[in-house]
Amino acid sequence: MAIREIVTVPHPVLRRRATKVQDFGPELQKLIDDMIETMRAAPGVGLAAPQVNVSQRVIVVEYGDEEEGIPHRLYAVVNPEIVAVSKETEIGTEGCLSIPGIIGDVERAYAIEVRGFDRHGKPFRMRPYGWLARIFQHEIDHLNGVLFTDRAIRVERVTPELAAEMDRV
Numbered sequence: 561m562a563i564r565e566i567v568t569v570p571h572p573v574l575r576r577r578a579t580k581v582q583d584f585g586p587e588l589q590k591l592i593d594d595m596i597e598t599m600r601a602a603p604g605v606g607l608a609a610p611q612v613n614v615s616q617r618v619i620v621v622e623y624g625d626e627e628e629g630i631p632h633r634l635y636a637v638v639n640p641e642i643v644a645v646s647k648e649t650e651i652g653t654e655g656c657l658s659i660p661g662i663i664g665d666v667e668r669a670y671a672i673e674v675r676g677f678d679r680h681g682k683p684f685r686m687r688p689y690g691w692l693a694r695i696f697q698h699e700i701d702h703l704n705g706v707l708f709t710d711r712a713i714r715v716e717r718v719t720p721e722l723a724a725e726m727d728r729v
């Protein structure tokens with residue numbers, strides 16, 4: 561495993577629509593291992609492949625919140641798609657590893673259904689809610705070249721120290 565460089569705005573890969581993964585071979589396995597290591601080192605709770613300059617539809621998420629009843633788990637999802645969203649939305653303050661020093665309030669669906677494949681090509685399906693659903697929405701946006709600042713109803717410049725205290729994705 562290796563830590564890869566996280567690209568930041570205005571790197572053009574962050575604005576590109578990432579391509580679907582067709583091959584679940586060793587190259588994908590290495591990419592996912594590296595993304596996990598890079599996310600943990602940042603530290604962050606989610607990372608999308610375009611953030612390490614790979615324009616492919618792969619995300620990793622590692623998050624849990626016992627109070628919310630969300631067990632701490634690591635997810636690696638290939639070709640993820642949001643197939644359903646709740647009518648209920650929630651406003652939350654997000655930061656992004658690719659946009660240092662900026663946080664913003666973003667309205668997102670409270671609960672979603674995600675489908676895709678695990679790292680070995682087996683069908684993956686889950687229904688995250690709360691902050692976990694927010695992380696998935698943020699990461700899947702990255703695969704479509706969308707950044708949280710595009711959706712934010714308010715953005716704020718903060719010190720890198722303050723930004724680092726947040727769950728970054």
Ligand SMILES: [Zn+2]
Nearest residue numbers: 656657658729
């Ligand atoms: Zn991000």
